[in-house]
Amino acid sequence: MRSRLRLLMAGVVILSAALPFAVLAVGSVAGEWRWPALVPSAIEGDAWTATLAGGTRLGPALLYSLALGLATGVLGTCVALPVGRAIAELHGWRRHLGAGMVFLPVAAPPIALGTGLQLTSLSVGLGGTFQGVLLAHLIPTTGYLSLFFVGILSVWDRRAEDEARTLGANPRQVLTRVTLPMLRPSIAAAAALGFLISWGQVPLTLLVGRGRVPTLPLEVFGYVQSGQERFAAAGALLLALPPLLALGAARLAARDVDVVPV
Amino acid sequence: MTTGGLVVGGLEIGFGDAPGLRAISFSVARAERVAVVGASGSGKTTLLRAVAGLVPIHRGTVVVGSRDVTRLPPELRGAVYLHQSPVLFPHLTVGENVAFALRLRRVPERETLKRVQELLTAVGLPDFAPRAPRSLSGGQRHRVALARAVAAAPEVLLLDEPLSALDPTLRDEVRVALLGLQAEYSPALLLVTHDLDEAALMADRIAVLLNGTLAQVAPPAELFQRPDSLAVARFLGMRNEIPGRVRSGRFECALGSFPVPAGISAAGELVGIIPVDAVDVVPSPSGSARVLGVIHRVQGTSVLVSRNGVELEARAAASSTPKAGETVDLRIYPERLILLPAIA
Numbered sequence: 001m002r003s004r005l006r007l008l009m010a011g012v013v014i015l016s017a018a019l020p021f022a023v024l025a026v027g028s029v030a031g032e033w034r035w036p037a038l039v040p041s042a043i044e045g046d047a048w049t050a051t052l053a054g055g056t057r058l059g060p061a062l063l064y065s066l067a068l069g070l071a072t073g074v075l076g077t078c079v080a081l082p083v084g085r086a087i088a089e090l091h092g093w094r095r096h097l098g099a100g101m102v103f104l105p106v107a108a109p110p111i112a113l114g115t116g117l118q119l120t121s122l123s124v125g126l127g128g129t130f131q132g133v134l135l136a137h138l139i140p141t142t143g144y145l146s147l148f149f150v151g152i153l154s155v156w157d158r159r160a161e162d163e164a165r166t167l168g169a170n171p172r173q174v175l176t177r178v179t180l181p182m183l184r185p186s187i188a189a190a191a192a193l194g195f196l197i198s199w200g201q202v203p204l205t206l207l208v209g210r211g212r213v214p215t216l217p218l219e220v221f222g223y224v225q226s227g228q229e230r231f232a233a234a235g236a237l238l239l240a241l242p243p244l245l246a247l248g249a250a251r252l253a254a255r256d257v258d259v260v261p262v
Numbered sequence: 263m264t265t266g267g268l269v270v271g272g273l274e275i276g277f278g279d280a281p282g283l284r285a286i287s288f289s290v291a292r293a294e295r296v297a298v299v300g301a302s303g304s305g306k307t308t309l310l311r312a313v314a315g316l317v318p319i320h321r322g323t324v325v326v327g328s329r330d331v332t333r334l335p336p337e338l339r340g341a342v343y344l345h346q347s348p349v350l351f352p353h354l355t356v357g358e359n360v361a362f363a364l365r366l367r368r369v370p371e372r373e374t375l376k377r378v379q380e381l382l383t384a385v386g387l388p389d390f391a392p393r394a395p396r397s398l399s400g401g402q403r404h405r406v407a408l409a410r411a412v413a414a415a416p417e418v419l420l421l422d423e424p425l426s427a428l429d430p431t432l433r434d435e436v437r438v439a440l441l442g443l444q445a446e447y448s449p450a451l452l453l454v455t456h457d458l459d460e461a462a463l464m465a466d467r468i469a470v471l472l473n474g475t476l477a478q479v480a481p482p483a484e485l486f487q488r489p490d491s492l493a494v495a496r497f498l499g500m501r502n503e504i505p506g507r508v509r510s511g512r513f514e515c516a517l518g519s520f521p522v523p524a525g526i527s528a529a530g531e532l533v534g535i536i537p538v539d540a541v542d543v544v545p546s547p548s549g550s551a552r553v554l555g556v557i558h559r560v561q562g563t564s565v566l567v568s569r570n571g572v573e574l575e576a577r578a579a580a581s582s583t584p585k586a587g588e589t590v591d592l593r594i595y596p597e598r599l600i601l602l603p604a605i606a
Binding site for chain 1: 314335336347367410
């Protein structure tokens with residue numbers, strides 16, 4: 001009885017995870033598909049053939065979003081790790097104040113944040129540029145990742161670092177030989193999280209990019225608005241794949257460190 | 263002044279608003295073992311970390327191997343600190359852990375590998391170099407941590423409760439490895455523990471840390487036979503305190519009059535301590551003491567008796583342990599009497 005229930009629950013979970021992708025996959029090749037038809041009236045592969053042949057805006061937008069997401073993940077992690085550590089080493093009200101400050105860009109509504117950033121980016125000449133959008137994405141990302149590292153480093157066991165110091169390692173050697181390798185799974189998870197924050201970002205890209213930074217979410221949005229449903233579905237599928245790959249990569253990095261003979 | 267080893271002079275360390283440690287002075291010679299004992303929270307670990315350079319000190323000096331290292335960072339002190347639970351670097355193999363300090367110093371790789379193998383052999387783990395730390399037992403981790411510490415060729419090895427986290431069989435395993443390594447490589451060894459048996463087993467001298475200062479530093483036998491103060495005696499778990507007075511070379515108390523042991527110059531109001539193993543109970547129906555209870559310990563059985571209103575713990579023969587309520591005679595060995603000034 002219990003095993004049947006488990007099987008049923010597993011089926012529900014798998015179905016609920018897979019069903020949206022299945023609908024998108026069918027939608028990306030569906031001809032006319034109106035209610036109450038259970039299946040599309042025809043199969044048309046023009047969205048995919050055109051995308052693969054470079055005939056749509058999806059391919060370049062995919063590369064643009066990948067570059068933006070990777071840069072945001074890497075840079076955000078590089079900034080958030082020392083910020084998180086510095087806050088984690090504070091005590092009492094100082095730690096609360098530090099955590100509160102990095103929480104601000106996370107708490108601010110994206111539209112409000114984007115409006116402010118748009119004005120700033122225009123004044124420094126970064127409006128409508130890749131760099132401007134990257135900086136805009138970095139602001140909430142760094143906030144999220146700093147909070148992520150505050151959580152991890154607040155309970156971080158410093159004993160290994162202490163012992164490394166007395167074994168003769170200077171602070172730089174402790175960082176490169178002990179701290180960073182031991183934090184590797186968390187760093188990978190943070191980079192993946194930063195990538196995901198940037199990957200799904202629409203309001204900031206729209207406001208700071210001013211329509212001149214064509215990321216994948218914006219292009220999918222455009223196809224939806226113009227009623228090109230197959231292209232929108234194909235774009236949405238492309239949008240869903242990299243996050244899955246990013247989470248898989250983070251999961252792999254979080255595995256126990258493989259060891260090699262001395 | 264010792265040559266090599268560790269010399270700590272006039273150390274003062276704060277514990278926030280609490281008084282902290284003050285006027286801590288002692289030395290540990292090369293190849294010597296000194297154990298610092300004290301109650302939980304007395305500052306033993308803080309003292310060790312201060313010597314290692316891991317916590318700041320207010321005042322005093324730390325000399326390691328004739329070098330004043332007071333103002334040097336931990337990596338330049340020549341004093342390796344080991345935590346109570348061994349902390350092996352999880353991303354490195356056992357061999358790489360042991361090689362850690364050698365690679366920091368850019369020792370040639372062939373020499374490093376040779377040294378790693380020597381040390382792992384010395385701690386009884388010759389084939390463990392390729393293993394991951396997570397695959398080791400608790401005792402094996404301790405031994406690898408010791409090998410890694412010794413690989414750094416420290417002048418001073420600082421051990422924080424090295425055996426406390428281990429079960430009795432693993433304690434022996436790690437103790438043997440530790441004493442073997444120290445005999446071979448001769449660092450000065452300073453360990454802290456709350457376990458008096460562990461301290462007595464491992465140390466040449468024991469330092470008693472009480473109320474923020476070192477109350478006494480002495481070899482184990484001397485410490486247990488001649489504590490300097492009633493506070494030290496109480497910390498050592500000595501029972502059977504009897505107030506009395508020394509008059510004409512005899513200690514007079516409720517239990518009778520005993521000659522003051524040779525070598526002790528004492529006079530006036532004092533507290534006498536009769537060690538448990540210096541009082542035997544002898545079953546006797548017409549005895550002067552009554553048995554209040556029987557106490558069983560790993561070390562042996564003792565009985566709690568009362569005579570003339572004084573309660574004493576006394577040694578009982580395993581074959582003829584009296585029962586509660588019975589009367590016994592007491593055989594006291596006055597040469598073991600310890601006389602100390604009362605605490606004001």
